[in-house]
Amino acid sequence: MEQRIGSSSQPVEGAGFDPAFIPGITAPVSAKRQDTEPEDAVEPEDAVETEETDSAEDVDVPAAPAAQAEEATEGAEGEESEDEPDGPVFEAADRRARIVADRKGVRLRLDEESCEFRWDEIGAVETEAPRFGKRFTITVHTPDRRWYPIEIEATARAHFKEWEEQLDAVLDAYFEE
Secondary structure, rough: OOOOOOOOOOOOOOOOOOOOOOOOOOOOOOOOHHOOOOOOOOOOHHHHHHHHHHHHHHOOOOOOHHHHHHHHHHHHHHHHHHHOOOOOOOOEOOHHHHHEEEEOOEEEEEEEEEEEEOOOOOOOOEEEEOOOEEEEEEEEEEEEEEEOEEEOOOOOEEEEEEEEHHHHHHHEEEEEE
């Protein structure tokens, strides 16, 4: 008679089974999924590159005029300007934690874990400056009664007032109550 060692069912993920579960943060990839790929499999990128090099040798491509080259560089500059923020940006970080609030929303990172909230997913943003110490706490509250606190260690207590003013400017610009 043949017996299997271990369970054949997949582990259940969620707050009921994992006390460290945070919605919106994806679970790490399991080692079994990575090992299932055969070693002799050809990656699609390699196949595409070989096809492109063969066809590029057979076809002569005329040089682009200077006007088209200028338009291409202007288009690239326009794409870069889209990445630049239009309004105020708040950013604070220490050796472990980081928070960024801009026109896209609020992004939190602690060690290797991160999460992102769009402005329509945020119910409130709360700040707390301690009476003693240098840990500035920012808490993002969602409408479904969940909260995500993050502590940023400041180099000096003088940064607390500056950070609150910058965060208020971002919230005034993007957050609709």
